[in-house]
Amino acid sequence: MTRVLIVEDNADLAYGLRNNLEIEGYEVEVAADGARGLDRARAARPDLMILDLMLPELDGFRVLRALRAEELAMPVLILTARGEEADKVRGLKLGADDYVTKPFGLLELLARVEALLRRNVRRAVDAFGDVEIDRATRAVTRAGTAVELAPKEYDLLIALFDRDGAVVSRLDLMRRVWGYSDAVVTRTIDTHVAELRRKLEVDAAKPRHILTVRKVGYRLKR
Amino acid sequence: MTRVLIVEDNADLAYGLRNNLEIEGYEVEVAADGARGLDRARAARPDLMILDLMLPELDGFRVLRALRAEELAMPVLILTARGEEADKVRGLKLGADDYVTKPFGLLELLARVEALLRRNVRRAVDAFGDVEIDRATRAVTRAGTAVELAPKEYDLLIALFDRDGAVVSRLDLMRRVWGYSDAVVTRTIDTHVAELRRKLEVDAAKPRHILTVRKVGYRLKR
DNA sequence: AGCGAAATGTCAGGATTCGGTCAGGAGCGT
DNA sequence: ACGCTCCTGACCGAATCCTGACATTTCGCT
Numbered sequence: 001m002t003r004v005l006i007v008e009d010n011a012d013l014a015y016g017l018r019n020n021l022e023i024e025g026y027e028v029e030v031a032a033d034g035a036r037g038l039d040r041a042r043a044a045r046p047d048l049m050i051l052d053l054m055l056p057e058l059d060g061f062r063v064l065r066a067l068r069a070e071e072l073a074m075p076v077l078i079l080t081a082r083g084e085e086a087d088k089v090r091g092l093k094l095g096a097d098d099y100v101t102k103p104f105g106l107l108e109l110l111a112r113v114e115a116l117l118r119r120n121v122r123r124a125v126d127a128f129g130d131v132e133i134d135r136a137t138r139a140v141t142r143a144g145t146a147v148e149l150a151p152k153e154y155d156l157l158i159a160l161f162d163r164d165g166a167v168v169s170r171l172d173l174m175r176r177v178w179g180y181s182d183a184v185v186t187r188t189i190d191t192h193v194a195e196l197r198r199k200l201e202v203d204a205a206k207p208r209h210i211l212t213v214r215k216v217g218y219r220l221k222r
Numbered sequence: 223m224t225r226v227l228i229v230e231d232n233a234d235l236a237y238g239l240r241n242n243l244e245i246e247g248y249e250v251e252v253a254a255d256g257a258r259g260l261d262r263a264r265a266a267r268p269d270l271m272i273l274d275l276m277l278p279e280l281d282g283f284r285v286l287r288a289l290r291a292e293e294l295a296m297p298v299l300i301l302t303a304r305g306e307e308a309d310k311v312r313g314l315k316l317g318a319d320d321y322v323t324k325p326f327g328l329l330e331l332l333a334r335v336e337a338l339l340r341r342n343v344r345r346a347v348d349a350f351g352d353v354e355i356d357r358a359t360r361a362v363t364r365a366g367t368a369v370e371l372a373p374k375e376y377d378l379l380i381a382l383f384d385r386d387g388a389v390v391s392r393l394d395l396m397r398r399v400w401g402y403s404d405a406v407v408t409r410t411i412d413t414h415v416a417e418l419r420r421k422l423e424v425d426a427a428k429p430r431h432i433l434t435v436r437k438v439g440y441r442l443k444r
Numbered sequence: 445a446g447c448g449a450a451a452t453g454t455c456a457g458g459a460t461t462c463g464g465t466c467a468g469g470a471g472c473g474t
Numbered sequence: 475a476c477g478c479t480c481c482t483g484a485c486c487g488a489a490t491c492c493t494g495a496c497a498t499t500t501c502g503c504t
Contacts, residue, residue: 001391001393020327020328023325024329024330025327025394025397105241105242106242107241107242107246107328110327110328114329136386136388137387137435138389150436150490150491151437151491152490153490186493187452187492187493188491188493190451190452191453191454191491191492191493192491193453194452194453194454194455212451212453214452214500214501215450307472307479307480308472372478372479372480373479373480375479408481408482409463409465409482409484410480410481410482412465413480413482414480415463415464416464434464436462436489437461437462437490
């Protein structure tokens with residue numbers, strides 16, 4: 001499910017957007033000011049953010065800057081007021097991916113949202129080593145032969161894969177895969193990692209892709 | 223220039239549709255009631271009609287019947303209210319070519335408009351395995367012999383088919399087939415899938431096309 | 445190098461969740 | 475009233491998941 005975060009203080013506009021995006025099949029969350037938007041971006045890691053630049057208190061520019069400083073890399077579509085050419089340019093310089101000028105046509109906005117997501121979505125088939133992942137069907141193959149992954153295993157694999165080789169902390173894994181907000185002390189994560197290694201590594205005892213980072217978490221080396 | 227006639231009494235909705243269709247490059251005309259719609263269909267001979275079924279006075283069904291009686295053969299896309307299964311089926315029987323359930327997503331509507339206009343040129347028959355789907359008549363055959371599908375079953379099949387082999391989540395199915403916006407906890411989807419398998423699979427216990435993706439939904443493998 | 449604590453790996457059974465199946469009943473059109 | 479369709483809740487088996495005990499590894503410290 002593709003998740004979209006709308007950061008917009010105008011409740012009516014936000015409501016309209018939410019409705020239409022939901023009808024298109026997105027999972028939508030709305031934040032009414034910049035601070036909350038930033039919080040939700042950190043916590044929920046949406047796939048796309050729609051950001052009004054004109055916000056009370058913490059304005060859109062600062063939200064953008066903070067986002068990029070924290071390396072939250074989701075595409076951002078900014079909403080600018082008509083004629084504010086300078087805002088638009090400044091927004092794009094700060095790392096926005098596209099802009100829409102208010103008042104905008106719904107269709108235009110939806111088209112841009114789709115375009116951004118499509119551009120951002122990795123190729124339909126991801127791969128590392130001799131493992132291939134087909135996200136459309138949730139099918140995984142190793143050296144060409146199908147590997148049956150249980151749901152949690154697949155989710156875990158994706159969570160690791162999407163971080164592009166960077167370490168994913170246990171807490172992050174708990175959040176992304178298990179939906180918990182706090183760390184868990186059991187061996188749950190390790191067990192699933194072990195299972196993944198068994199199924200995807202040539203030698204599970206000497207993993208070459210699914211690596212342990214002691215005291216932190218795991219990472220997936222391509 | 224492709225011309226579209228919208229027959230819709232809700233002025234706001236008609237306005238929104240007109241705008242978006244015009245942006246897409248169609249020439250659009252709006253009629254606010256059935257009688258006027260019929261007049262314009264006769265006089266302007268549009269390439270496609272978008273017809274709300276719920277109209278004051280002369281309702282959509284009568285417009286449809288009159289159209290077909292006069293052998294005005296342009297494709298007709300009907301707008302039905304959520305849950306009005308019967309209306310939809312009745313409309314299709316009266317010669318409508320496709321339907322969209324309100325509230326609908328613009329992108330979905332545009333996609334269907336395009337599909338209808340395209341189909342007008344060459345009528346497509348979809349197929350997977352030994353199953354064939356004729357969208358114009360909602361008829362399905364397996365190994366050449368007709369299979370009777372209930373409306374929900376057909377809609378479900380189409381929802382799966384249109385995703386081109388990708389997984390369709392339960393939530394998506396709920397939205398696309400049932401028009402709900404939130405997940406439902408009952409066995410509704412599963413029973414209908416079971417029925418589809420019974421009717422379309424060689425061995426329903428070992429489905430080769432309609433596949434379960436645990437924790438997510440179903441997918442249709444061609 | 446040797447030690448110990450902490451972190452991670454391993455494993456197996458028991459608990460849980462999920463999907464398949466079914467029958468009953470409501471709703472609706474004929 | 476009848477038949478068709480659809481929804482629902484209960485039941486069941488199987489897949490999946492979690493857990494806690496134990497083994498092993500890692501790493502800082504002496």
